[in-house]
Amino acid sequence: MRVFDYSDLTFQILDHIYHLQDESFLYSCFDESTSGFSPYLDHVCYKNDILLQINKLKKTHISYQLDQYHCHIIEKNESMCLVEGEYLLHLEQFKQETKHFYTILYKIHDDQIKIKHIHTSFSMRHQSIQDTNTNEYLNIVSSCKFNYDENLTIKEMNSCFVDMLGYHDHDELLTTCQHHFIELIHPDDVKSFKEVLQQATMSHHRLQNEYRLRKKNGDYIWVIEQGQIILDSSLQIIFDMLISDVNSIKQNELDLLVQKEKYQMILKDNSIAILEYRIDDDQMIIDIQEEDKKKIYNHYLDYIQSSRSTVFDEDKPALISLFTRKIPGPIIIREHMRGNKHYFIKRIDSHIIYDNLNRPIIVLATAKNITEEWQQNNVLKQKAERDPLTHLYNLETGSMKIEDYLSIKDPDETYAFIVFDVDHFKGVNDTYGHLFGNQVLISISQYFIDLKKKDDIIIRMGGDEFVVFFSHVNPSKVNELCQHINEGIKNISYPQTDYHATISMGCFYSQEKYSYTQIFKAADNVLYKAKKKGRDCYTVTNHIL
Known part of the structure; x- marks a missing residue:
């Protein structure tokens, strides 16, 4: 190369x-x-x-x-x-x-x-007005004189200035702004504009300023003015300014700044899509590097919140917060594929572009499809957290999740913690073989997966020993829950055999925020009592050891 x-x-x-x-x-x-x-x-x-x-x-x-x-x-x-x-x-x-x-x-x-x-x-080259034929300028450059007072009262202006702002004549412009030059300046630029004037009066230097003026139709244009201080007959300060419309140059330079940022993003990773969010217009331009794929969304924030958006409802607040600059990137979002049940996972990162007055005007973002990477990471995570046979949580992960839940649960919420094992499971393996024994464990696991609610947690501790944590239970119906489970396990059928599994359970329930070790000991203690009663039964307690 x-x-x-x-x-x-x-x-x-x-x-x-x-x-x-x-x-x-x-x-x-x-x-x-x-x-x-x-x-x-x-x-x-x-x-x-x-x-x-x-x-x-x-x-x-x-x-x-x-x-x-x-x-x-x-x-x-x-x-x-x-x-x-x-x-x-x-x-x-x-x-x-x-x-x-x-x-x-x-x-x-x-x-x-x-x-x-x-x-x-x-960069602008400073040029003295004294070195220039001012009469020539009057015909090609907008000029305006105004007093150095609170409202910058206009003293004089040429027709070029009137035309630049789109007015019919001098009188129409002066009537609209009430003879006040300050009324023509963009409100966000007034403070900096006055600071430049003040510095000029203190230093007695020529001044150069860049700001926005309002046209008759309400639009604002960027201008550059160069001027000097003169004194009238009563020794009052007057600013004599030459004003040039640089709006097209400003817009092109902004576009090129945005383009430069895009190229830098692509150089770092050419597999990304680029999103350009124009803050003042609430407009999003997507896939701007490929003209045939370009999409433009007006009223973008409303679109994201609507049912037309493919972004998952749970992820919409984060996406809106990113583009309204409430949170920094990167964020991870999910997006539905149209026409099927699959979805993409995307990482969105952002960079804010400011104008020369340090106002945020564009959020330039990158969107990278990380679905494959996410799935690979998720497989590794599943292997680390899950039992390979039943795909239930392993003991380490499951116990941590129960601890986390107990630490934030509502004080008035009752939970139930069940420890159980399969009765005479060694005999099942000896009689039917280990593959059949595995199928029994899988079927029992599936029964609890079908039974669980959102915050319930199921753990395979090892062998035929399991833990089930039920959130939001009615304390008066804990015995009924255990009885329902006992009957449900018995009703699982296994093809080509007359085998029906039974389990022995120990159940502890409470509203208190005990540790995992404490509630396990309490449930394991009553499991031992259930086995002593002859198995295929359960024992319930709400007393901690």
Whole structure:
């Protein structure tokens, strides 16, 4: 397998983008699925559009120089590699430099490396308004002046600002916001916005701010503003701002951040499905890596709670809590297969994506089908906890479960604890053989499995000795329960023989929270008395030894 120098390869790709010495080199790095985005584009592009943009860059005859190049490998496996880094881009003719950031996802197949996705962005370059022809700006950039007062009273604005927010004219906008610029700002951004203004007044530096403004239709758009402080004739502070709509760039950069997180998840495990939950929209997108399998659920939380959801009812609260950020992942859920009685077992883990104001906006989750793994673990657990012949709990596991139940039971609840063995069982083996003896033990075990309630516990201690713990019994009917069991065991038939099993039982019942050892001794003591009476009977007590 070839070993690739990703740092050197990435530098060559970036250098070719700006200089295009060898167009065939870039063609060799792209395929039809290659996608890309940069701040100079308003949408994600694919191979041909990317190459077209690179050719346009060449035709500008502007000289570019890369400097201070850095490359970091974020994730890597046999089929993919994710790198990111930064560099300074010098524009020689304009004596300017801009810091750029990049992310590239490579895919490797048959020792060939291709770009799956490339994304570049830059940090904002501070530019003095005094160095710019302000009259030119007035026709292409939104501008607004407002007082430094409680409501940031608007003093002046241009038509470009009015158009950006979707209003018909100045008067309509001013009437709507009551001349208060603060009424146009997203409520979650007001505090940080005012803090930036305060810092500017204290430092006397130019300011740059990023926040959301409300349009006439109620939608919010992201804007970047750059401005300066001026004083009016009465020496009152006025902010003179140039405002740019960067909503499409913000959305694309958010989408690319989400895409990067998805790729990192896939690099770690390409057998997972990815779930993208958009918090504000209550929308879930499932299987987003495979377009033909993509599913979109609006009002997702309502859907999960409805009967249409395939998630087990018992597991729905945990799933909802995960996506409402009340609990962290991972969680385990069960999901019905439609059309049959089988179900999947899935592990869901999550990662929260925040916007630049540190607000949670997306829960990105992975769903992995662990049914086979779970079943294998369950088989091992069954072997450790269960008697191999009857599949009842073994003594170690069963006694622990009884101890656990007694520790949390309702103080007023009565329980019954029965110890029994099969009468003359050695003679059964001697007369009919051990295989028949095993069948007797299996049949008796099945009788108690059919009889048990949810919280009842059945144990095979060994040989023909058993323990049965009954929860929620009526203390006045304990004798009746024992009699019912005695008769039920006698009525079990065994084909091709006239054999009918009988058992001897010792039963202890109580409401008290004794230890397993204490209640076993009490029941075992009265079992001995039942055997002394001639077997095929039971003895009951509520006295502890």
